[in-house]
Amino acid sequence: MSALALNAEALYQELLRGARSLCQTDTRLVGITSGGAWLAQRLQRDLGLAGESGQVSSVMHRDDYAQRGLSAGGQTSLPFEVDGADILILDDVLYTGRTIRAVLNELFDYGRPARVQLAVLVDRGGRQLPVQADYAAARVALPETQSLALARDAEGWFSFEVENKA
Numbered sequence: 001m002s003a004l005a006l007n008a009e010a011l012y013q014e015l016l017r018g019a020r021s022l023c024q025t026d027t028r029l030v031g032i033t034s035g036g037a038w039l040a041q042r043l044q045r046d047l048g049l050a051g052e053s054g055q056v057s058s059v060m061h062r063d064d065y066a067q068r069g070l071s072a073g074g075q076t077s078l079p080f081e082v083d084g085a086d087i088l089i090l091d092d093v094l095y096t097g098r099t100i101r102a103v104l105n106e107l108f109d110y111g112r113p114a115r116v117q118l119a120v121l122v123d124r125g126g127r128q129l130p131v132q133a134d135y136a137a138a139r140v141a142l143p144e145t146q147s148l149a150l151a152r153d154a155e156g157w158f159s160f161e162v163e164n165k166a
């Protein structure tokens with residue numbers, strides 16, 4: 001394990017600032033299951049937005065669905081009208097862009113949003129598709145051999161740690 005450890009609470013405060021600048025009063029927050037769902041719920045409260053945030057799963061549209069099937073992907077739940085909505089997608093880590101591509105397909109199964117933006121806690125580089133975040137609380141360049149993992153402390157709070165892939 002490397003010495004790099006990112007404090008998730010500090011990153012969250014940065015994300016809150018960024019989300020504030022991206023959101024309008026009618027913006028709908030949608031977290032990607034599972035890492036983005038807690039972010040969307042907390043931001044919904046902290047930004048004082050009305051209603052409930054949604055969550056969206058990439059599972060049905062993954063390009064490796066044939067190998068992985070429906071395993072552990074969470075469920076999509078969008079408790080608002082997607083047609084015409086201004087949507088901010090949240091995730092913890094942005095990597096290849098493949099999850100975002102799959103999530104956009106899933107979202108568009110529910111309607112045609114007026115606009116979709118993306119905000120993440122950490123952009124770790126390594127993109128394989130032309131996807132960019134509108135806001136990233138931190139950017140780190142990690143080689144393919146390393147992954148960015150969420151670790152929980154005794155109180156259940158998170159931090160990010162860099163791990164060497166097996």
Ligand SMILES: O=c1cc[nH]c(=O)[nH]1
Nearest residue numbers: 062063064098099102
């Ligand atoms: O579609 C997807 C999403 C995430 N990761 C992949 O390899 N494919």
